[in-house]
Amino acid sequence: MTSAVLSLQIQAAQCWARGDLYGADDLLQQLIVVQGGPTPETDLVTLRLTLDLLEFNRASEAFSRLRQSGELDAEAIIPGVRLLTWIGHRSEARYLLDQALRTEPDHPGLLSLYVAHGQDIPAASLEQIERIAVSLPTNRVEKTGILFPLARYYDRAGDAERSWSLITEANRLSSMRMGAPVDPETLKAAAINRAERAIIRARQLPHAAPHKQRHIYLIGAPRTGSSLIQSILSAHSGVDSSAERGALLPYLHAITETAAPPPQDHLSRLQAADLSGIDRAGRTAPLLIDKTTPNAFVAPLIAAIHPGSTFINVTRRPQDVALSMFFHEFPAAFPESTLLESIAAMLEARSSIMRAYEKADFKVSELNFDAFTDAPEEHGQTLGNLTGIAFETRFLQP
Secondary structure, three states, X not given: OOHHHHHHHHHHHHHHHOOOHHHHHHHHHHXXXXXXXXXXXXXXXXXXXXXXXXXXXXHHHHHHHHHHHOOOOHHHHHHHHHHHHHOOOXXXXXXXXXXXXXHOOOOHHHHHHHHHHOOOOOHHHHHHHXXXXXXXXXXXXXXXXXXXXXXXXXXXXOOHHHHHHHHHHHHHHHHHHHOOOOOHHHHHHHHHHHHHHHHHHHHHOOOOOOOOOEEXXXXXXXXXXXXXXXXXXXXXXXXEEOOOOOOOHHHHHHHHHOXXXXXXXXXXXXXXXXXXHHHHOOOOOOEEEEOOHHHHHOHHHHHHHOOOOEEEEEEOOHHHHHHHHHOOOOOOOOHHHHOHHHHHHHHHHHHHHHHHHHHOOOOOEEEEHHHHHHOHHHHHHHHHHHHOOOXXXXXXXX
């Protein structure tokens, strides 16, 4: 392995770890060029990365090459099954998963998928899967990878006691991996302070100049339905989706955390870098939609970088959001996800931040997901009015 290849691999992994998926993708493309074309290793990374980016065509191409190469082990089958499920090829996904489980019946990742997508799983199979999960070392991510879907399965089956026992243990283990738990009120105060600092910095710094592409940011909490809203809006031919890009977040966090303000041209330079990354990713439609939820805490700075942006706070019944977050595994960027009290504190923080934005005359529109699902055509028109997109009912089947 050459030093150039190793350097690109390390840089791509670092970008991916901090949530800059497009930066990771850009480096991955450079790596493929340096290596003289795609390899099974880069195809596997491409498959995983493009799934996170919701770029199903590229993911399908990478998965097709993996199948043709014969390099279809469990590590490739797991994202492949996810891909096939998401694009509607459920029978093929189930067949592929069943075949893989015949070869590796105790593989944690395969078992996680089996439980996540399974119905009417025999009790003996569930007990065996749980035994396998219990036998895994505490620090193995595969352990919680099984426990979370198992808890959701028992919840769907109506076994609340078993479900709660498993989900409590899964979140305990996730919290251990994230490090020392943070006090809920400390998390809440930090989020509110970041947003207040973003308001101040956005007033202090010269804003970047307007540009031709308009951005729409869905800044609701996790599990509020932003993914569906993004998918619906992306059905319009003039809209591109950047999923959860997050490329600006490290720089905006730095602006809110340092005592001294950055250089006067800082926001303009960030705009140039961000637009360059968006262009390299091929997101050149007149409208771009992003649903990175932590953008809520630095939204005024994003508006200063991309003038004319639209911000929509997607909301849902708080108790539903809290339980949905608690029953799904989150990365370390969401330390509140492992404790219901912390989730509640962060939801309160978001409400306080929206009030602070209103007081500061920073416009954030609200879209209630529960109302949207109750009357999608009516609220689809409202969504179109908020975003400036000519809404069509066909968007509801994106």
